[in-house]
Amino acid sequence: MIIESFKHNMAAHCESGTLTALLKHKGLEIAEPMIFGLGSGLYFGYLSRTPNLNFPMFILRTKPGKLRKKISQRTDIKFNTKRFKSQDEAEQELDGLIAKGIPVACQVDFYYMDYIPQWERVHANIHFITIVGKEGDEYLVSDSYFPKLARIHKDNLRKARFAGGYLAPKGFRYYIESVPETVNYKKLIPVAIKNTINNMIGVQPPFIGVRGIRTFAKKLQAWPKLTRDVDHLSHEIMKINVFLEDQGTGGGGFRFLYATFLRQASEILQNKELEEMSKKMMEIGDGWRNISYFAAKIGKNRDLGPEKLQELGQMINERADAEEKFYKELKLVVNKIK
C-alpha cells in the first residue's frame, strides 16, 4: 500500500519540510520558507546545560514542535496529534491511518534512518519524517533530507519512534485533518514577524535572542576549561559548523530560510521595504556561514589557542550587533504595515 498522491520533495529543514509536504497533499499550496516564517521559527538560544547533554549547545530555531503549534494557533489548519506509551499501539494505529490513505508525520531519532549514509547519521530525537505507505515489513518514508522515497524496516521505525533521551519522541505523530481554502497572509505575516522580533530583541533571558548570541560569544572563551583535551575541544568547536550548516538549517543557521520568507512576504504584501530586509538577512546568513567555516577550519586544524577563540567570539559578537540592528529596523518596517 502506497499513498500514490503524496508528492515527495526535498526541503531545507525536516520540520518545516514535512509540514509543507503534508499541507500540499491536503491541497494548501504553501512554500517551506513561508511555513518557517509564519511559525516564527527563527530563534537563538545558548544552553549552558541541557538534559542528557554534558556540553553547552546553541539552537537557531524554536523548539521542535513549536513551529507546527504556532501555525496551528495562527491558521485554521487542524492537526491531529498523539503520543504513545505502547509501541504496539503506535504501530497498529499508524498502519490503520496509512490503510485509510492518510500520510502521517512521525518524530524520530535520525540515527535509525538507515537509508542515509551511516557517516551522516547521529542520534537526534528531533527529526521528522512522513510515512506514506507500507509494503510487507517496510514502511515507505518521505524524508526531506533524502532525494527520493525511502524504505525503513518496521523494527527500525519502532526504535526511532521510541528512542530514549533528551526530547524523546514517545511515538509522537501528527496528520492534518483539514486545511482552510486560503490563508490570510496579510494579517498573519506581521503577527509572525513581530513574534520573531520579540524572540530576538524583546525582554528575554540572557541566553535567548540577540543577548543569547552575545552570551555564546562570551561563554565560548571558557570552553577549553569544559573540555577534556584538544580533541574534545576541536570536536565541540566543529559542531558549531554542524549546527549552522548541516542540522537541517538550510545553511546560515536558518537565516537564509528566513530571508526567503521575508522576500515572499514582500511579494504578498507588495512591500519593498521587506524585500530590502530580506537582502539584509541574506547578508546576516553569510556572516553566520563565515563563522561556520572559521569554526570548522580551526577545529579541524586543532588551531584552538585563546586568540583564535577570541577571533571566533568577535565574529559572533558582530552577528549579534548586525542582528540587533536588523530586528530594530524590521520592527519599524512591520509597524508601518496596515
Next chain:
Amino acid sequence: MGDNIGTDLKAEIKKMIVETLNMQDITPEDIEDDLPLFGGENTLGLDSIDAIELVMAVQRDFKVRIDDQNLAREVLKDVNSIAAFIQSKAE
C-alpha cells in the same frame, strides 16, 4: 548533464576549486568534468569543510548563492553540476 555548457565556465570552476582549496598536487586540467568531488575512491576526496569553502567560493566568484545544504549536495557533485547550476542562475 553539462553537454551544452561552455568549456570556459568549466575551466573557471576547476581553477576555482584548485585555488580555493589550495591543492598542491592537482592542476585544473587534472579534474575531469564528471569526477565526483566527494566520497571515497575515484573521487577528488573532498570533505565537508572543503564543501563549505566551495559554497562560499561559488558565491564570491560567480555571484550565485547556494543557500540550502540539500541543494549544496546536488550542486557540488562534480564540475558539470556546478556549471549547470551557475548557468541556470544566469538564465
